[in-house]
Amino acid sequence: MRVAVGCPIAAYPDGQYDHWPTTGPTLRTSESVEEGYMEHNTRTMTESQSEMQMPSELLRQLVAHLRQNRTQLREEWARRITEARLLTAMTKEEIFAEATSVYDNYVEALETGTFEALQAYARGLSERIIPRGVETDEVIGIVLLLRDVLARSLFAKYQHDFALLNRILDAYEPAANRIANTVAVGFVQERERVIREQQEAIRVLSTPVLQVRERLLILPIIGVIDPQRARQLTEQLLRGIRTNRAKVVVIDITGVPVMDATVANHLVQTVEATRLLGATVIITGLSPEIAQTLVTIGVDLGKMNTVGDLQGGIEEAERLLGYKVVPLGEANDRA
Amino acid sequence: MDAEYNQIGASTELAQPSSDRRYRVFEEARITIETDTDIVVARQRGRELATRLGFSSSDLTLTATAISELARNIVQYAKRGEVTLRLIERNGREGIAVEARDQGPGIADIRRVLEGGYSTSRSLGLGLSGVKRLMDEFEIESKVGQGTKVVARKWRK
Amino acid sequence: MEVPILKQGPYLIASIQSALSDADLVELRDGLVEKVGRLRSKGVIVDVTALDVMDSFATRTLRDIAFMIRLRGAETVIVGIQPDVAFTMVQLGLTLEGVPTALDLEGGIAYLNKKSAASGREAKARGR
Numbered sequence: 092m093r094v095a096v097g098c099p100i101a102a103y104p105d106g107q108y109d110h111w112p113t114t115g116p117t118l119r120t121s122e123s124v125e126e127g128y129m130e131h132n133t134r135t136m137t138e139s140q141s142e143m144q145m146p147s148e149l150l151r152q153l154v155a156h157l158r159q160n161r162t163q164l165r166e167e168w169a170r171r172i173t174e175a176r177l178l179t180a181m182t183k184e185e186i187f188a189e190a191t192s193v194y195d196n197y198v199e200a201l202e203t204g205t206f207e208a209l210q211a212y213a214r215g216l217s218e219r220i221i222p223r224g225v226e227t228d229e230v231i232g233i234v235l236l237l238r239d240v241l242a243r244s245l246f247a248k249y250q251h252d253f254a255l256l257n258r259i260l261d262a263y264e265p266a267a268n269r270i271a272n273t274v275a276v277g278f279v280q281e282r283e284r285v286i287r288e289q290q291e292a293i294r295v296l297s298t299p300v301l302q303v304r305e306r307l308l309i310l311p312i313i314g315v316i317d318p319q320r321a322r323q324l325t326e327q328l329l330r331g332i333r334t335n336r337a338k339v340v341v342i343d344i345t346g347v348p349v350m351d352a353t354v355a356n357h358l359v360q361t362v363e364a365t366r367l368l369g370a371t372v373i374i375t376g377l378s379p380e381i382a383q384t385l386v387t388i389g390v391d392l393g394k395m396n397t398v399g400d401l402q403g404g405i406e407e408a409e410r411l412l413g414y415k416v417v418p419l420g421e422a423n424d425r426a
Numbered sequence: 427m428d429a430e431y432n433q434i435g436a437s438t439e440l441a442q443p444s445s446d447r448r449y450r451v452f453e454e455a456r457i458t459i460e461t462d463t464d465i466v467v468a469r470q471r472g473r474e475l476a477t478r479l480g481f482s483s484s485d486l487t488l489t490a491t492a493i494s495e496l497a498r499n500i501v502q503y504a505k506r507g508e509v510t511l512r513l514i515e516r517n518g519r520e521g522i523a524v525e526a527r528d529q530g531p532g533i534a535d536i537r538r539v540l541e542g543g544y545s546t547s548r549s550l551g552l553g554l555s556g557v558k559r560l561m562d563e564f565e566i567e568s569k570v571g572q573g574t575k576v577v578a579r580k581w582r583k
Numbered sequence: 584m585e586v587p588i589l590k591q592g593p594y595l596i597a598s599i600q601s602a603l604s605d606a607d608l609v610e611l612r613d614g615l616v617e618k619v620g621r622l623r624s625k626g627v628i629v630d631v632t633a634l635d636v637m638d639s640f641a642t643r644t645l646r647d648i649a650f651m652i653r654l655r656g657a658e659t660v661i662v663g664i665q666p667d668v669a670f671t672m673v674q675l676g677l678t679l680e681g682v683p684t685a686l687d688l689e690g691g692i693a694y695l696n697k698k699s700a701a702s703g704r705e706a707k708a709r710g711r
């Protein structure tokens with residue numbers, strides 16, 4: 092941490108803060124061999140308009156070449172995808188269809204220098220393939236393969252004129268990088284959005300606080316508890332206690348498959364926080380395995396009021412609340 | 427007293443307000459901590475600032491309590507110091523950074539302090555380890571005889 | 584900010600109105616411990632509904648109040664701890680162990696009534 096002496100924070104120009112890389116095209120530095128091109132190559136091309144600076148004649152040549160060899164190049168690309176065992180969740184036909192669309196969008200982005208269409212396509216593609224279980228590294232893998240396939244074809248075409256080849260590659264690479272970036276970022280963003288949505292949905296579904304009668308709440312927990320969910324459960328329960336003026340809470344963990352030390356500690360914390368509000372917790376549904384775990388890891392069970400099953404827990408809760416408990420058999424007879 | 431404080435301060439890095447350059451700071455408040463009422467002022471200011479970021483009510487309470495503990499440490503061990511509250515942003519994420527600085531006796535064994543249950547004064551000894559649990563990020567620098575600086579951050583969920 | 588201490592039948596009610604400094608808390612503690620003997624109160628309710636932060640000092644002082652009052656022969660119950668505050672307290676490991684709590688004033692009075700009824704029965708059983 093650096094030190095600022097008596098200087099208000101506002102006095103720092105923005106540039107003094109660490110610079111975070113933008114997602115613009117990166118500069119090619121390695122493939123240049125001829126000295127004469129070095130200067131040209133290292134020209135900074137971080138502005139988004141840099142593709143527009145591509146000499147129009149070179150660009151036309153490049154695009155024309157990619158259009159002419161469309162069939163062969165996208166076949167080559169699809170073949171390399173299969174070879175590299177990418178997109179294994181998709182059939183050959185699906186891969187070829189998507190490869191065709193990506194290819195066309197790719198060439199269009201090269202030609203026009205605009206990325207909106209490609210961006211939109213990348214998002215749509217991600218939406219289609221994320222549910223199929225396609226991973227981020229696969230998507231990055233396929234765009235890098237396309238970049239490679241096209242570069243190889245440019246090498247083959249212009250190998251007789253090395254100077255021209257270099258200029259073509261100079262023109263091609265920043266745009267190709269930008270395209271690869273656009274597709275990969277689009278995929279990751281879409282994936283993150285899906286994950287966020289799923290997490291939210293699970294959260295809402297999985298933490299119901301039910302009021303079964305006055306001053307008695309039930310919290311049935313189903314599924315795995317991670318720290319985030321444990322926190323959410325606790326907060327929801329504490330609010331529920333306050334709004335319902337609950338005196339007793341039955342937490343049923345029959346549906347919790349595993350419990351490690353972290354989760355157990357969360358449970359203890361929930362019990363403690365509930366007591367601070369003035370309510371009592373009864374835990375039900377502790378499986379033999381979980382009971383063993385808790386004792387083995389030394390969780391303080393003295394603070395926990397446990398009853399075998401949910402039914403027993405509710406009866407105990409009603410006793411605490413001062414309701415008269417009718418034995419099960421009798422209640423059934425009456426019903 | 428004041429002059430002496432500054433003089434001692436000028437010779438050590440810990441004494442100087444540091445700007446945390448890994449983040450963009452868009453609001454800053456400094457509160458001198460000398461008495462127990464300053465503790466209340468600092469935590470209320472922190473709550474106000476974090477409210478502006480749209481913190482959830484439980485995160486507001488966690489943050490305000492952490493500020494209270496840090497400010498109390500200053501009063502208890504160093505007698506005098508400063509709490510700086512900063513609203514920060516990084517990669518589109520917003521949060522609050524709490525920096526507590528003093529020129530008190532310093533901490534000899536930081537690790538032990540952070541394990542909790544350890545205190546050199548009459549307190550529950552939950553201060554620093556507690557703050558660490560309440561916040562998302564926690565950094566501490568301390569030199570015996572020179573002072574202590576703690577920075578704790580909490581991000582909007 | 585001084586905390587008003589009201590006498591309500593056999594009980595004392597301290598209703599905290601706003602954020603308290605350490606000195607205010609200590610004053611509250613001393614006031615309660617003194618009054619509970621002078622007014623021969625059987626129970627004390629400390630209402631913390633208005634507190635949006637209970638840090639280690641506040642929690643320790645409340646615990647001290649409860650223990651000191653117990654030594655003076657009365658019961659203390661803390662009422663109105665907010666959900667967010669309770670959540671934060673347990674994160675800090677501050678659980679007010681051994682100190683009774685209730686949801687609100689009504690719950691606190693109900694607790695003290697039950698407690699004094701129970702101790703009444705005990706006294707009777709001991710033949711006093």
